[in-house]
Amino acid sequence: MSDMRRYETYAQKIKLFSGLTPEEVSEVLQLGSKLEFRAGDSIFHKGQLGSNLFIVLHGMVNITIDRTVIGKCRPGDAFGEMSVLNHRPHCASADAATDVKLFTLDERQINSIFEKHVAVRLLLNIIHTLSSHLEKANRVNSKNAKLVKELEGDKEEVATE
DSSP: OOHHHHHHHHHTTOGGGTTOOHHHHHHHHHHOEEEEEOTTOEEEOTTSBOOEEEEEEESOEEEEETTEEEEEEOTTOEESHHHHHHTSBOSSEEEESSOEEEEEEEHHHHHHHHTTOHHHHHHHHHHHHHHHHHHHHHHHHHHHHHHHHHHHHHHHHHHHO
């Protein structure tokens, strides 16, 4: 079985491709490319301008804000989409937790898909709005995680006094 055929079969299990016909999945896969990172490698940093959507094919990626893990992406999960859709820097960092293989589409490739359908452009506007809300929630989540760590530290200090 060729790599492309294997990816097409696997892609049917990816949430992002849900509802696409096999022909549409094949079209998307032909536009993108495959990247590999070793455990510990940085995929992108918080504040870096993002132009790629990534889908984990193999391995695990940690999503972090200020070294606090706020999410883990496993095979089939997508990440990096918020920066591509909002044309803003990444609000978090992504690092390979294990050796990973990723499928990626850059902004130009994504736009070539979107330009084919008016309804997609309308949905994209909705996605931009939802993405902004999610970005805000991620910032709050990161602050909450820091507060919990601080409180746990304070609790240990009180116990030792």
